[in-house]
Amino acid sequence: MENKAAKSHWNKTMDIINKFKSGIGLIGLVIALSFASDYFLTTHNLINVARQVSINAILALGMTFVILTGGIDLSVGSVLALSAAVTGGLLSGGSSVIIAIIGGILVGTLLGLLNGLMVAKADMPAFIVTLGMMTIARGLTLIYSGGRPISGFDKTFRFIGSGYLASIPIPVIIMALALLIAYIILTKVPYGRYVYAIGGNEEAAKLSGINTDVVKTGVYAISGFLAAVSGVILTARLNSAQPTAGSGYELDAIAAVVLGGTSLAGGQGGIIGTIIGALIIGVLNNGLNLLNVSSFYQLVAKGAVILIAVFLDRRSQQNK
Secondary structure (H helix, E strand, O other): OHHHHHHHHHHHHHHHHHHOHHHHHHHHHHHHHHHHOOOOOOHHHHHHHHHHHHHHHHHHHHHHHHHHOOOOOOOHHHHHHHHHHHHHHHHHOOOOHHHHHHHHHHHHHHHHHHHHHHHHOOOOOHHHHHHHHHHHHHHHHHHHHOOOOEEOOOHHHHHHHHOEEOOEEHHHHHHHHHHHHHHHHHHHOHHHHHHHHHHHOHHHHHHOOOOHHHHHHHHHHHHHHHHHHHHHHHHHHHOEEOOOOOOOHHHHHHHHHHHOOOOOOOOOOOHHHHHHHHHHHHHHHHHHHHOOOOHHHHHHHHHHHHHHHHHHHHHHHHOO
């Protein structure tokens, strides 16, 4: 009886650890870096980390919707770049800030919608579709910008990337609003249940009456929309729309989603975990910079973290 009770207690403990493993990992990382660097826990540095995390976190929120359906979006970095270039081009051409932002976001949403239509309606693999869109969007960015940065924006637009509201950076506020809306959609709205249902078993979802094509198209549109929002923030922060902006950002977004506990197989995970995953990556990058670790080694460390997260995800799926 004692062995059974001990085993039951152990299983419950492991379940709790598995459920909150991303949060535990973040806390452990913060504690380790606070001992390694006196500067890490300062208010200025923590605000800087939050600002840096915001762009990847917003991208990762959109990626969460896609991965929950069992898909993938490799185009978000290039979509970000094209949306940023269009926004910058409209501003430099004399358009108002509102028109420029709407234009950039519409471009990103449209590209995401095209991804979704090809995946859902044409039944093409998401990996191939978004890989192709990644190349197309990057090429369009270079064509539109002529391969040159677009810069020199007024302070109203720059405020989006570098301004503060009650000591909180505007990008962090936008991230929080995106988090809240995404959380409500996934947990309080029927569409969110449909997203999980498709990731769990798409055929069963179809048989239960869910229009899987509409739902799948929608998640890619959401991903494109949020990639465009990130592009606007990045452009405002740098005061420049760079044709190479967003390179490699898709990997950070996917890493944040997986580190947050969302399964690459779909149907399992959530928004809160994604934000924690984005914070892990941001804190890791910041800590390595504070410790003067070479950027070359930082890439190795980030890749290792991604591989470990995917390995743990696979083990978790196999043990079910």
